[in-house]
Amino acid sequence: MAxxxxxxxxxxxxxxxxxxxxxxxxxxxxxxxxxxxAECGGxxxxxxxxxxVDEAWREATGEPQPMEEDMLDFAYDVRPGSRLSCQIRxxxxxxxxxxxxxxxxx
Amino acid sequence: xxxxxxxxxxxIIGAGPCGLFAVFELGLLDLKCHLVDILxxxxxxxxxxxxxxxxxxxxxxxxxxxxxxxxxxMEQIRPFGPEFHFxxxxxxxxxxxxxxxxxxxxxxxxxxxxxxIAAGGGSFQPKRPPIPGIEAYEGKSVVYSVRxxxxxxxEDLLIVGGGDSALDWTLNLQxxxxxxxxxxxxxxxxxxxDSVKKMFALRDAxxxxxxxxxxxxxxxxxxQLEAAILKTPEGEREIPCTRMxxxxxxxxxxxPVAEWGLDLHENLIAVDTExxxxxxxxxxxxxxxxxxxxxxxxxxxxxxxxxxxxQAAKRIVSPGERIVFQYTTSSSALQKKLGVL
Ligand SMILES: Cc1cc2nc3c(=O)[nH]c(=O)nc-3n(C[C@H](O)[C@H](O)[C@H](O)COP(=O)(O)OP(=O)(O)OC[C@H]3O[C@@H](n4cnc5c(N)ncnc54)[C@H](O)[C@@H]3O)c2cc1C
Numbered sequence: 001m002a003x004x005x006x007x008x009x010x011x012x013x014x015x016x017x018x019x020x021x022x023x024x025x026x027x028x029x030x031x032x033x034x035x036x037x038a039e040c041g042g043x044x045x046x047x048x049x050x051x052x053v054d055e056a057w058r059e060a061t062g063e064p065q066p067m068e069e070d071m072l073d074f075a076y077d078v079r080p081g082s083r084l085s086c087q088i089r090x091x092x093x094x095x096x097x098x099x100x101x102x103x104x105x106x
Numbered sequence: 107x108x109x110x111x112x113x114x115x116x117x118i119i120g121a122g123p124c125g126l127f128a129v130f131e132l133g134l135l136d137l138k139c140h141l142v143d144i145l146x147x148x149x150x151x152x153x154x155x156x157x158x159x160x161x162x163x164x165x166x167x168x169x170x171x172x173x174x175x176x177x178x179x180m181e182q183i184r185p186f187g188p189e190f191h192f193x194x195x196x197x198x199x200x201x202x203x204x205x206x207x208x209x210x211x212x213x214x215x216x217x218x219x220x221x222x223i224a225a226g227g228g229s230f231q232p233k234r235p236p237i238p239g240i241e242a243y244e245g246k247s248v249v250y251s252v253r254x255x256x257x258x259x260x261e262d263l264l265i266v267g268g269g270d271s272a273l274d275w276t277l278n279l280q281x282x283x284x285x286x287x288x289x290x291x292x293x294x295x296x297x298x299x300d301s302v303k304k305m306f307a308l309r310d311a312x313x314x315x316x317x318x319x320x321x322x323x324x325x326x327x328x329x330q331l332e333a334a335i336l337k338t339p340e341g342e343r344e345i346p347c348t349r350m351x352x353x354x355x356x357x358x359x360x361x362p363v364a365e366w367g368l369d370l371h372e373n374l375i376a377v378d379t380e381x382x383x384x385x386x387x388x389x390x391x392x393x394x395x396x397x398x399x400x401x402x403x404x405x406x407x408x409x410x411x412x413x414x415x416x417q418a419a420k421r422i423v424s425p426g427e428r429i430v431f432q433y434t435t436s437s438s439a440l441q442k443k444l445g446v447l
Binding site: 075 | 156291296318
């Protein structure tokens with residue numbers, strides 16, 4: 001179980017709790033966080049669950065895998081810390097994670 | 107354009123898993139099928155979106171990868187000799203006295219008695235890149251596919267993307283373009299290593315430019331592109347260009363299916379649950395494209411729909427002929443068709 005905070009473009013914070021072994025994307029969809037579309041349902045086959053991981057959390061969430069990097073090519077305004085939230089698995093170590101939702105999804 | 111006329115019992119629009127299995131069920135009833143798909147290979151979403159992913163809810167397959175499922179379906183329908191028309195989109199569908207006439211954008215015309223729409227989430231089409239305001243340039247100076255290479259002669263061309271399409275067109279259009287810049291977010295590519303090597307060789311020879319970055323905005327007037335603003339690791343940069351070719355993958359759009367006058371339910375084709383027939387007798391819809399109360403967009407639902415649809419299709423193609431219910435395990439007639447007897 002981990003508490004995750006999503007911050008949307010207008011600064012609104014969404015604090016949600018996520019089960020371990022679910023994904024950050026699933027936590028967003030379950031709690032209706034706006035701006036996370038997840039068109040493909042979590043298959044790393046689109047780029048519509050893009051988030052920016054807060055700097056303090058980049059080490060804990062790790063680097064994107066090659067397949068995720070490939071999909072990130074299709075995302076909007078990719079920056080350091082860009083991840084597809086369907087590829088971040090929730091663990092207890094991510095309790096307190098903060099991610100930002102980009103201005104738009106691909 | 108060269109036209110090609112095909113006559114057959116059934117035309118199946120879409121070669122995804124449900125279109126493929128329909129060949130089997132129709133084949134057992136001796137109906138001959140042609141399939142059309144925009145993609146260049148069978149499998150629909152399974153091959154295009156998640157070939158390597160395991161599927162866990164195909165009956166009797168505790169786990170099977172999406173590509174293996176498609177390969178197995180192809181093997182299963184082989185005895186029925188389905189004919190495939192890949193790389194073509196069905197654009198027109200109209201009723202005639204004998205049945206239906208369909209046309210594709212590739213110049214093929216079909217005449218058939220029954221149409222099965224297995225168009226899934228719609229036709230795969232190039233994705234619009236997430237660049238604000240790009241719509242205003244589309245079709246004129248921003249294009250998503252190359253129909254005629256000559257259209258790019260003498261232009262200042264900007265190609266965006268890091269896959270095979272971006273690399274291939276960089277190599278092919280370089281000799282024609284006045285200048286060519288390839289833009290990609292990172293120095294790694296998801297393309298054949300050979301193309302990447304050739305591209306870098308052209309860059310080293312000064313024939314093209316390669317910029318690492320993302321297109322943040324476009325500039326121009328009246329649909330005519332003048333420049334693209336790139337966000338690069340070193341900051342913003344303006345690249346003059348008159349044509350842009352973005353390659354951002356494929357997405358599914360309902361496409362022409364919506365224009366055939368069939369009753370729709372929120373962008374899906376409404377069907378009955380006895381025959382999976384649309385509002386137009388003789389036109390059926392199975393798989394992800396259809397809707398009825400309780401519909402689940404699962405492969406197994408599409409398989410069931412194909413079986414019931416085939417019974418109704420047979421009655422249209424061979425009116426008055428008695429359909430005998432048979433099992434493949436015990437019917438010698440069916441086994442002959444399957445080539446196992
Ligand atoms: C990531 C992901 C995971 C999934 N996991 C599962 C799962 O575990 N279990 C499960 O049961 N389902 C799963 N699905 C859903 C499953 O893939 C679909 O239900 C299935 O692909 C639907 O098959 P279909 O044949 O109806 O359509 P599709 O597979 O969508 O194929 C339709 C084809 O029709 C073509 N087409 C459309 N219009 C035209 C036209 N006008 N002219 C020519 N061609 C046209 C398209 O190009 C496409 O190839 C998943 C889907 C995705 C995206």
